[in-house]
Amino acid sequence: MAFELPKLPYALDALEPHISKKTLEFHYGKHHQGYVNKLNGLVPGSPFENADLEEIIKKSEGGIFNNGAQVWNHTFYFFQLSGSPKTSPGGALKSAIERDFGSLEDFKEKFSNAAATLFGSGWAWLVKNADGKLEIVQTANAGNPLRDGKTPLLTCDVWEHAYYLDKQNLRPAYIEEFWKVLDWDVVESRF
């Protein structure tokens, strides 16, 4: 069965003015769709013909890994964003963030720094380790923490295509906007 591009739960202009419609048209309509198309071109006849994305992320290499992980990463990224987000975490997630980072503000600062300093293309992640502890990790290119046995809770795409039309070289300005459309409701449900 071919992989499909999931339909976004919001309109392409829903994240304005923080993330532009034009950026989403390319990011979702061209990049995300492109990874789906390339994956569907590579999987038939490979050992991953009947695999789901998680199995591809954990076991594959090369083009199948790159495109499979990028399909998963982008779905995970887009589905945690909203034009009317819950702006801070509550409940058990809030407690865990305070336990492991001190405060929400401390966490956001550390996460923003991880996103800003990843050199080249990649992703910053908040993950839950096997022992339940929260951690911030960076992955290069298509990298995904599932491969290291960690559970992703939220992610920020820092490939230049995620922000170049809106912010050009100013990645930190994009990360500031990212926080304004991050829906903590979704992050809580993943936790």
Add this chain to the structure above:
Amino acid sequence: MSFIQPELKYDYTALEPYIDARTMEIHYTKHHAGYTSKLNNAIEGTELDGKTIEEVLSVVSKFPAAVRNNAGGFYNHNLYWDVMQPGGSSEPKGELADAINAAFGSLEAFKDVFSKSAAGRFGSGWAWLLKDGNELKVESTPNQDNPLMDVSDVKGTPILGIDVWEHAYYLKYQNKRPEYIEAFWKVINWDEVDRRFKG
């Protein structure tokens, strides 16, 4: 002694319509200038202070990642601006043309190999035409790595290079990296490539 970003030999508009002025300006004044200042910060007060950029590249493994990333960003962009020119591409001549034909069969065959290498680099990086002894070869490297670095799997002297970080083409070409690569062939300064080939 710190590194100084070389002046561009042409205006930001000079490579239009192939590379747009806004991309040129941001690429040169923000990205390249940023690598230059961060490189100077990274080497200040270290034994690298006063070395040539080639000497720095040859020992990056012994220093923090900021040296590798920014020395590469400085050198790579210096080369990139120099191997482009306004007014259309020249043609490779003489020994360089012979070496390209010997290695790839023809100029067109070389361009095809190079374009595929540039398009196939996943994520950020560069594709290169390299001189390795008397041989020419095409390779790509990730991020701001460079074949002169001791950490690089790929070795040789770069004589032509294309930047395939998205910042090099996203404002004009967005996701269509192959169209940017096609445009690059319209602005090659083969005299500069030849100078590097003979150097």
